Amino acid sequence: MAFTSLKGLSLYDKVTGSWGRSAVIGVPMVFLLAVFLLPFMVVFKISVSEMETVTFSEVLTWAEGVILLKVNLGNYISLTQDSLYIQTYLSSLQFAAITTAICLLIAYPFAYFMARSPADKRPALLMLVMLPFWTSFLLRVYAWKMLLADSGVFNNMAMALGLISEPIKMMNTPFSLVLGMVYTYVPFMILPLYANLVKMDLRLLEAALDLGATPWQAFWRITVPLSKNGIIAGSMLVFIPCVGEFVIPELLGGPQTLMIGRVLWDEFFSNNDWPMAATVAVVMVLLIIVPLALFNKHQAETAGGGRA
Amino acid sequence: MATHSHVQPQAGTANGAPFLQIKRVVKKFDDVFAVDEVTLDIQQGEIFALLGSSGCGKSTLLRMLAGFETPTSGQILLAGQDIVTLAPYERPINMMFQSYALFPHLTVWDNIAFGLRRDGLPKQEIEARVAQMLDLVQLKAYAKRKPHQLSGGQQQRVALARSLAKRPKLLLLDEPLGALDAKLRERTQLELVGIIEQVGVTCVMVTHDQEEAMTMATRIGVMSEGKILQIGRPDEIYETPNCRFVADFIGSVNLFKGNVEVDEPDHVVIASPECKHYINHGITGTAGMAVHVAVRPEKMSIRQTPPLEDERESLAEVGFNMAQGVIQDLAYLGSLTTYHVQLDNGTMVKVTHTNAARHAAIRLTWGDRVYVWWCGGDVVVLTR
Numbered sequence: 240m241a242f243t244s245l246k247g248l249s250l251y252d253k254v255t256g257s258w259g260r261s262a263v264i265g266v267p268m269v270f271l272l273a274v275f276l277l278p279f280m281v282v283f284k285i286s287v288s289e290m291e292t293v294t295f296s297e298v299l300t301w302a303e304g305v306i307l308l309k310v311n312l313g314n315y316i317s318l319t320q321d322s323l324y325i326q327t328y329l330s331s332l333q334f335a336a337i338t339t340a341i342c343l344l345i346a347y348p349f350a351y352f353m354a355r356s357p358a359d360k361r362p363a364l365l366m367l368v369m370l371p372f373w374t375s376f377l378l379r380v381y382a383w384k385m386l387l388a389d390s391g392v393f394n395n396m397a398m399a400l401g402l403i404s405e406p407i408k409m410m411n412t413p414f415s416l417v418l419g420m421v422y423t424y425v426p427f428m429i430l431p432l433y434a435n436l437v438k439m440d441l442r443l444l445e446a447a448l449d450l451g452a453t454p455w456q457a458f459w460r461i462t463v464p465l466s467k468n469g470i471i472a473g474s475m476l477v478f479i480p481c482v483g484e485f486v487i488p489e490l491l492g493g494p495q496t497l498m499i500g501r502v503l504w505d506e507f508f509s510n511n512d513w514p515m516a517a518t519v520a521v522v523m524v525l526l527i528i529v530p531l532a533l534f535n536k537h538q539a540e541t542a543g544g545g546r547a
Numbered sequence: 548m549a550t551h552s553h554v555q556p557q558a559g560t561a562n563g564a565p566f567l568q569i570k571r572v573v574k575k576f577d578d579v580f581a582v583d584e585v586t587l588d589i590q591q592g593e594i595f596a597l598l599g600s601s602g603c604g605k606s607t608l609l610r611m612l613a614g615f616e617t618p619t620s621g622q623i624l625l626a627g628q629d630i631v632t633l634a635p636y637e638r639p640i641n642m643m644f645q646s647y648a649l650f651p652h653l654t655v656w657d658n659i660a661f662g663l664r665r666d667g668l669p670k671q672e673i674e675a676r677v678a679q680m681l682d683l684v685q686l687k688a689y690a691k692r693k694p695h696q697l698s699g700g701q702q703q704r705v706a707l708a709r710s711l712a713k714r715p716k717l718l719l720l721d722e723p724l725g726a727l728d729a730k731l732r733e734r735t736q737l738e739l740v741g742i743i744e745q746v747g748v749t750c751v752m753v754t755h756d757q758e759e760a761m762t763m764a765t766r767i768g769v770m771s772e773g774k775i776l777q778i779g780r781p782d783e784i785y786e787t788p789n790c791r792f793v794a795d796f797i798g799s800v801n802l803f804k805g806n807v808e809v810d811e812p813d814h815v816v817i818a819s820p821e822c823k824h825y826i827n828h829g830i831t832g833t834a835g836m837a838v839h840v841a842v843r844p845e846k847m848s849i850r851q852t853p854p855l856e857d858e859r860e861s862l863a864e865v866g867f868n869m870a871q872g873v874i875q876d877l878a879y880l881g882s883l884t885t886y887h888v889q890l891d892n893g894t895m896v897k898v899t900h901t902n903a904a905r906h907a908a909i910r911l912t913w914g915d916r917v918y919v920w921w922c923g924g925d926v927v928v929l930t931r
Contacts, residue, residue: 440648442644442648443650445613445615445635446644446649447650448614448615448634448636449613449635449641449644450636450641450661450710450713451636451665451713452636452661452665453636460661461650465652
């Protein structure tokens with residue numbers, strides 16, 4: 240038996256080994272190259288060119304046998320000198336971080352109880368988490384406007400009940416922005432956490448209790464460390480899109496809520512300064528990718544190829 | 548098979564009461580009795596094995612000792628104290644889990660220190676105890692490894708060290724060697740017993756492997772359908788089973804159905820379709836009662852020629868405890884050969900013959916007509 244299975248494996252390897260395995264990695268690589276790297280290169284090119292009335296200058300020109308490479312770093316320099324951009328970046332990172340933290344606080348207990356609920360009830364709970372995706376995201380965010388406005392549902396109700404005498408300003412504040420982002424992104428935190436927690440070996444918790452840990456200690460010493468990968472995955476899925484979020488700040492944000500997505504929009508479509516807008520975009524990508532890459536490298540090194 | 552050579556357990560605790568007392572413990576899941584009125588006393592220093600097939604309730608009983616299940620009714624006393632209401636983390640009991648349940652994110656050292664840290668012991672004390680445990684299981688060099696970087700046998704030793712680190716009053720072993728391959732298991736059984744005896748901890752283990760139970764345990768409780776059928780030393784369980792289930796579950800056995808014909812205080816005669824059985828000890832039964840005569844395969848002799856007078860010790864009449872048949876099948880296993888013989892009335896019996904000499908004078912083979920006989924002192928009469 241061992242012989243045949245060994246032979247079967249080698250046959251499998253022969254068929255798939257040489258090109259099969261590289262195809263498995265290669266296809267997504269080519270796809271990412273086409274849909275991410277190439278557009279990024281285009282944006283990068285725009286960011287180092289100059290604006291000319293309606294179009295922008297070519298970076299590479301060919302004239303009379305001379306290749307001219309004209310890289311304009313002016314936008315990058317002005318970016319670092321204009322405190323508005325720096326503040327906007329910081330503010331974006333801050334809002335994204337707050338949103339991620341609140342999402343984690345809400346999603347962890349939610350995912351935990353979902354994972355510990357009877358196996359036959361889990362698909363229904365999973366459906367409920369994904370239910371909001373069935374209606375348009377735009378519509379749902381817009382609905383919050385109705386709820387939070389000065390003469391919105393919440394204020395009217397509170398005033399009718401006599402809890403407050405005049406409406407509380409909720410719309411177009413950091414509160415409404417973070418609320419909208421938490422509301423939108425919390426499923427993206429729940430799903431990876433649930434996927435991680437549901438796989439956990441519950442005997443490990445019994446072993447912890449057996450060794451004298453209270454249920455609370457077992458949770459912090461065993462469950463939380465073992466769900467680290469779920470926490471990281473969920474946090475990335477929330478944090479990254481939140482940094483560049485445009486629609487929610489546009490609909491629910493206000494003058495106090497500087498977000499890089501809106502600055503980007505303004506540069507593109509109000510100021511019509513495409514190179515500047517492209518510069519803002521490139522810096523945003525670098526701001527997110529560089530720390531993530533460093534973090535991943537660190538993770539890979541400490542894990543040492545170990546299992547989750 | 549019964550090769551245990553342990554020190555016999557002490558008679559009891561100081562005041563004479565057994566160390567662990569399980570009193571009329573019942574566990575019901577919905578309407579099913581997982582454990583059905585089990586009463587069991589375990590002495591200090593004993594290694595007690597609960598033996599049974601899966602679903603017999605042995606694991607549920609063990610989990611009640613650990614505190615993961617609450618008995619529906621009954622008492623569990625450890626050193627005289629009722630522990631039923633204590634949470635698992637409050638009991639002076641530690642368990643070595645089936646397939647170990649080592650914490651994958653912690654090193655060997657941290658796994659062993661886990662319980663000690665929960666007790667809030669001073670740092671030096673923890674370091675000393677972990678070092679002592681690593682010494683005991685000979686894993687000093689592996690302290691910084693994660694569980695997945697260890698072999699199965701090493702993981703088993705880490706699990707043992709972790710469960711012994713808190714110096715529990717009672718150690719529970721759930722299928723302690725089930726995850727190891729056969730060769731390693733044999734060596735580890737004795738190693739494990741050695742360590743447990745060195746520490747001197749009272750131990751209750753659960754296993755479905757009778758060889759494991761017989762090698763490691765001082766006493767065995769055979770369980771079936773939530774009840775303990777028999778409790779005894781390994782040799783008692785094997786040589787004097789008290790019912791057909793135990794006789795059949797431990798090793799293999801030939802069962803002859805028959806009726807008591809002669810019932811005397813010093814001997815009985817039982818008539819079965821195969822032959823008449825002369826048993827040279829009395830039984831608690833009455834004439835005419837339906838019983839089973841159990842004969843172990845290795846207690847039977849097999850040959851093509853009939854037994855001589857002196858080979859049939861203390862038989863009152865010739866013709867008892869003997870039958871003729873044809874070899875239907877045989878399995879040569881090296882140290883012994885197993886013959887499957889169809890007796891003349893159609894009953895199949897199993898006879899094992901030790902291959903003491905390299906070249907036996909007469910080789911038996913398929914289709915040979917043979918005599919099978921056994922001694923009246925080597926059989927057990929089972930009334931249930």
